[in-house]
Amino acid sequence: MTAQGPDSPDGAGRDRNDAQDAAREAARTAGLLARQLGRLAGSAGRSLWRQSRDAARKAGTAAGSAADAAAPIFRRDGSPARTRAPEEMPARRQAPTPAPDSGSPAARSGLIGRLRRRPLIAVALVALLLPIAVLAAYVLAAFATLPPLGGVVPEAGQRALVVEADDGRTFATRGVFQGEKLTEKTLPPRLAEAIVAIEDRRFYSHWGIDLRGLMRALWRNAAGGGVREGGSTITQQYARLTSLNQEKTLRRKIQEAFLALRLESTMSKPEILVGYLNTAYFGAGAYGADAAARRYFGHGAQGLTLPEAAMLAGLVRAPSQLAPTRNFGGAKERADLVLQAMVETGAISQAEADKARKEKLTLHTPSETPPGANYYLDALQADVRRLTQEPGDITVRSTLNLDLQSLAEGVLARRLDAEGAKKKVGQGALVALAPDGAVLAMVGGRDYEDSQFNRATQAKRQAGSLFKLFVYLAAYQKGYFPDSVLVDRPTQIGEWEPQNSNNRFRGALPLRSAFALSVNTIAAQLGDEVGMPAVIAEARRLGVQTELPNVPSLALGSADVTLIDMTRAYAGVLGPGVPVEPYLVRAIKGGVPQPLYQRSPPKPGAAMDAQVQTMILDSLQAVVDSGTGKAARVSGVAVGGKTGTSQDFRDAWFVGLTPDMIVGVWVGNDDNAPMNKVTGGDIPARVFHDFVERAQKVLKGRKRPAPSAARAETVPATAVAPAPAPPLPPAPIPNAGGEVRGVPEVVNTGTLSIRGRTVRLLGVVGEGGALARQLARYLRRREVVCSGEAEMRCRLDGDDLAALIVTAGGARATEDAPPDLIEAEDQARAERAGLWQRER
Template sequence: MTLGFAGMTTLLLALKATPLPDQSFLDPTRIETEQGSVLSEWTLRGVRSEQVPIDQIPIQLQQATLAVEDARFYQHHAVSPRSMFRALLVDAKSGHVVEGGSTITQQLVKNLFLSQERTITRKVREGLLSLQLELHESKQDILTQYLNTIYYGHGAYGVGAASRLYFGKPVSELSLAESAMLAGLPKGPSIYSPLLHPEAAKDRQRLVLNRMVQVGALTQEQADAAFTQPLHYHTAQDPTASAPYFTHTALEEAKDHFHISSDELYRGGIRITTTLDPVLQQAAEHAVVSTLPKGSSIQAALVAIDPQTGAIKAMVGGKDYATSPYNRAFAERQPGSTFKAILYTAALQHGWTPAEQVNSELTTFLYDKSKLYTVHDYGEFYAHRPLTMREALARSDNVYAVTANLDVGPQTVIDQARKMGVTTPLQPYPALALGVFPTSPLQMATVYATLANGGYRIVPHTVDEVRSSFTGSVQQFGTEKDKTRVIPEAVAFQMTDLMKSVLGPGGTGYKIHQYMHGPAAAKTGTTDTDAWMVGYTPKLVCAVWVGYDSNHPLSLDEEHLAGPIWAKFMGTAQQRLPSDWYRPPLGLEKRVIDPVTAELATKNCSTTETDYFTPGTAPKEFCSLHAEQVPEEHQVEKTPWWKKWFWR
């Protein structure tokens, strides 16, 4: 017995002499924007807590916490054998883990120094560190740290953040009823959340109040009065982080791409430099909120990418992360006519030119020798004349698209889609041309980036660099090796030039051109349940989707919501990232044609379009309807031989 006493004394002296480990919450994992401003500071379970002095925490909240979590906190020394024995009896009676038996000191140690793994080794360390903590700090300091560290749900750590989240007030102003509600949350923040499960939360509040009566902190009358007091919950946005959809994506990417373990993120000391541009992110969020109708359950997603590097500059995954954290930037929905950018990219590489004409009228196609497919244009509006590719893109003509699809071959189009970034399932059907096979806004942004950067497939990403203060390692995202040419530069330019017409007079995006501050290439897309707009400038690609999570059909007004969101955002982006417009690559031939005949225009042609052709593919004949005078741009200058000699 003497040896045991001597051994315990030696252990306690050693623990007293040994400094406590660094506290992880003092050096959190930090997620930063590309400019270095802090988006969020994370542990594995969320952001840092708001620190509140103990004299600002109501005594009733302290008593409620002690009553339900550790009634003998001021009597035991770090570990409570009585609580552990009681927990074992309750767990055995229930057949599963109901109570953990941990004291407040043990819970604090787990939050400050240890991972959440359940092993005997960790439990032993927990006990020793708990003893050490009580040797180094007073009970009052431990309770203060506990109340400022424990998780209360919805991203709120500590009573300060929890009070503002749930009740919209400083913790010092909490009532007994509110204090009892908060004190019941740490046992199961998601189970007892009053925002998600109000009945379970009230049951938990009753249990807390009853425990306060049992330990003598309240009378039964006070407990009953507090239980019947109405509670008014605050509906402020979840304080998880700025740009929450983006931030959570970046956190997962850091774990997957840079092989950062959850334990490393939890312990802190990690600096994650993201690709986010705060100005563009704010513009994206504003565009979504200001455009979607108030009170509607309709949702939206927006993804903006640097086409040169694949860096995601802005991301919105829904209207409100607090009520719906599901990131719709990754949701697979029918892209509609935005898929035509892929189709015509394939067509231009397989014999089609901008001057190719297809008659716009209700058409039934024969395919696979015996199958029939009838194509309808939106609203049954047909031009009832041959259209060029530029006109077909601007009007979003479906007959032209299906004709091109069947001519070059659906499998060829699928192969092109794969090269440009579509990874979702596609089938070689005529309707492939109309975007009936679901894909995500992020994939469509990747597709259009190959056109915006001159033909290179990029890898979209949210994290540029990860630094560890513990190991000193620095990991960076390698952009150059991840760029692969998949489209000829000339074809990328042709598509860019053709899609400028979507925002021009007669184009499906013309109504939103007032938001823009310069040229852009884009394509609209509409299905019964999805509205899209995807487009770009030389420095930024943006994909927008609007629809219902339930696939509820869109109304006529809702079908046109994606365009304004896209244009409001891209108008800001043009001011934020000014750039010169594209120049045609060497070798392309610029021609002015009459779209009615698809022949070279003359001075008498009232309507013309300017297109670019690869060598040998441009029209050679002048307009047969207006062939009286050849315009200057088509006249061949007869230069004297001596000028050719001296000025060549």
Template sequence: MARLSDPQPGKGTSYPEGKKQRPKKKRSLLKSLFLLLLLALLLAGAVLSVFVALYLRDISKDLPTATEMLAHKANVASVIYDREGEPVARLFTENRQPVSLRQISPWIIKATLAAEDSSFYQHGGIRLLSIARAFVENLTNRGVKQGGSTITQQLARNLFLTQDRTLERKAKEVILSVRMEQLFTKDRIMEMYLNTIYFGHGAWGVDTASRTYFGKPSAEVTLSEAAILAGLIAAPGRYSPLSNLENSKRRQKYVLDRLLTLGWISERERDEAYNAELVFKHVPNKVQEFNKAPYFVAHLLFNELLPRYGPDLVYSGGMEIHTTLDLKMQEAAEKAMEGLKSQGAIVGMDPETGEVLAMVGGHDFAVSKFNRATQAFRQPGSGFKPVVYAAAFEAGLLPTDHFLDARIAYEKKGPKMSVWAPDNYDGKFRGEVTLEYALVHSLNTVAVRLIDYVGAKNILSVARNLGITSPHVPADLSLALGSASITPLEMAVAFSAFANNGMTVTPLMIREVRSGNGDVLERRSPVATRGLSAETAVTVRSMLIDVVRAGTGT
């Protein structure tokens, strides 16, 4: 009978091969697969990290540096003032008047935070969960009430980026937001944001918006009004109270409800704010709408400001241009122009300083931009005769000297020979008269004889001394009848010499220009040169008084 013996120590029991070893191999295989997968993931992560790093480095090349970000200034409207400091016009591409955070109503700040980014003072510039949520919801086309962009991101986009909805733009936005949080305090970012964003109807920045919609500075805005303004940020066109009050009130309610949810106002405050009566005062923000002296301003722009400072500084630099204009006189000139049936021009000038006090170049600047005060070369007619008589007195003649008022004829030279025989306006002749009488009664024949006696070139020389720069002044006898083509501004300068004892003034329209920082860029003072002797100027002035009092003047 066979006996089974126990296995001896040290000797393994014999089993069919593979039955006990298979589980170990299986675990080993799974472990290897896990390690390989982990290695692959780590490798993929490393590759992705390198790719992201290279991508971020690549898109960061054209982003502003920290120095550029610190030096950045928002577009600020330049303002033209009259001689008393009253605004005449605002020049801008974006009508903006920056204010400090302490000049902004706390209700505006709270309402903006509630509507756009309630955790602004807690996050570091971006909210990853919000970005992810917005990304998912955009993929599913469900949209979001409150996007993934923080206030810092919105500011970065508005200051340095486009509005394109691309992954690259979003990545740049995130990079800039992180940088801005490192460079600026939260309050400074909030201040920049409120001064930068667009509120609709041409209003850039919260202070301009407050004045546009409510006719008051941002410091005086109430809770009810602040909810309206904060609601505009998401879509100014859709929520404008001036064009769609129903949408605006619905958005206002959303902002007020958010303030209540956050615990920043009570239910009573919310209800009172929603039911409060809103008084809107639409203040125009287009350049052409806010311009009390369009012909004067246009002349300054194209002849002084733009050639000297360039469009960027003029329209975006926040300059202060203090002019010589007198708004009251300007308004009077505008009304006087309204009474004319035909087109015309008016120039008001201080004869002692040359300061232009009023300028109107036509009936309606919106209809015709042509400035007849400075661009229209027209024949002055008998208005040129004082220049002729001034030249005669400079040559030694006296008002009491006699000249003949009788028919006179001159033979023209050329292929078509003819006779030029100037006549008086009434067709009558008075015989021998004094020069004073001839000017008072505007006798043409005497003026022609006077030029023939003194010399046309001498007349032209005196005209130049009196500030007439027009190239259309013929050096011939026809000057007696005012055949020269001269602008009203030149005539104002010439006649100023008679009132200013012979001193010819240079037209002055700008007194001072300051930069957006308040630095004085230039100051201008009156300039006058001797155009006539004081005796001649006083003589002609006295005769012109008689022209109005007893002659043909009006």
């Protein structure tokens, strides 16, 4: 008879009564067994005492007889005469003893006596009976502490979050997917057949415990020298998931068996199977078959195809290791085993299995989240919590441009790797905003896996000369002009005496030049003239939210600020109104057609005075054209910006503006240690230049190179990626020198040997070892065509070989490499491909 569901009041009451009955039954059984064990122990103790007493008496009698037999006969004078022979000893008078029956103490003492004469048998009996007694007591204890069915309530996990980029590509997921609960009517037949075939073929015939399957698993594990197969039935697994913890002990296995028997007596087989599929973990944050189907394939469980059902069924054995988002190859191999198991059980034919193996499986979501994008996702998650509290799985359309994000990560990492050690720079951050405040890219540090602290949004550091923007804005509001002249001279305001970075004075300078050259004394004079309250008001108006002390040194950036605040402040110079509000979420969708949130077009803030805006833009452009920010110049792009360096070179900044975006860059050290004379016009301005120069291709619609076929060899293929973007057009091969054609031998990933001639790939720093061996396997028996002089560009099936290798993380690009190879390296760094992989 089928038990009522736990959701009904009657069913809930019956479950509580069942639990109480089970507890009372366990207590009664425990008491009974305890009394029986006590009686057995008392009886054994009394028997042992009687046996030892009788043995002692016999030993005394035997000793007396031996003494009489050995006693000498003495003469009267005390000298020994002779020893009495045994036959001369007088016979003792003994009363006849009746033959004892088998149950009498005498019979038992006789048995003990025989065991005493055969000690090895006695030891063997003790060795046999003692473990049995201990095991019986252990089983009793496990039964006495049996938890009620369904006693484990899973913790409420974070709701599932599916994140789309600004172009609709899904690139990340977070949280726990719950999906919908399956019922007997909605259970997909193929999924049921697959899970039974691979997990418990005798599910419909056993009574909760499959002794045959258990023996088979023990035999295979012993033969294989390890745990290769489990012996738990689906019923036992369901009991463990809903009533027990995951500890691996004998006690838990015994309780699991008891609960499986109880489940089989209270639920039907279909109910058990449905309950198991609704509870099992399928990896990647998906609990239940429906959640897993939505997580991996983008639709509910009822829409599963045969190969999809086989893949899901194969995950439950090792969900964390086989999750297709992490290990697609392993998940596919396991799915093939499931299909073969279904053939063996008669669920499908061999032809159906072969056809299913050939079908292409495409994941709805990408492999794992790109590591660097996690800084952005942390900030986005906080915004989502603020915007909606609706329960259930949600999909978020974000502002992130995946190509710009990958480019930002690669550019910053490349620059810090090249110069960081020499210049004592440990960390960096970058934020790119659209003019309306949309966050296009965010890098919060060199490596999210090493540190989750977001230096773009959380780190508060001294702004240095970057803060002069607000001083000059306040001055232009008060009637000054870029052509207004002030004198660079020794200055004292109260007890404070500002100094220029070079400790020199230039004399009379127009404000445009003073701003471009970042002259401290003139900024201090301006701040004193307009007053610090006016400077603070300008900073607040443009969005700076940190504490700003009303002291003269504030004019030179003595206050602590965040990178995103300063970037949004500079964005206000371009925008139609201030402040510009940075945002990461465009829309949020839930389980209903109506969006849970839709960002409305931003309402412009208070418009900046047009004349003031023109003057400050002119001053910002002068910084890049002729001032401290020359390294940020980008050919063909109008760029303005400002450098900033804090005291003792502890922080270096550059925030730059183009017509398309505003980019802020910071470098420094987490422990606030000084750098080796790094200024804002050094590494930060160069990072800005590299990013903006290459971003122009992205903004004009030219996508970055997609991962190539070579990556499947140089980096383990762990997932099916989303549809790749169109690759860049092939780079031209130089028309100098002769052409070399043939099947290459790999010296390293940057050097080949073709028909006895050494070919060095242009712009590639080769790697040996495992990467070289992987490249050799990829190139085996394939012809390449190379052209050039000392260094060559080679083609493989029409693709540029150097770009394939670098994109796959098989080699580094040289400092003077062609732009396409530098972009390929940036992408490989961002994707942790090949040699850029981090140890986990």
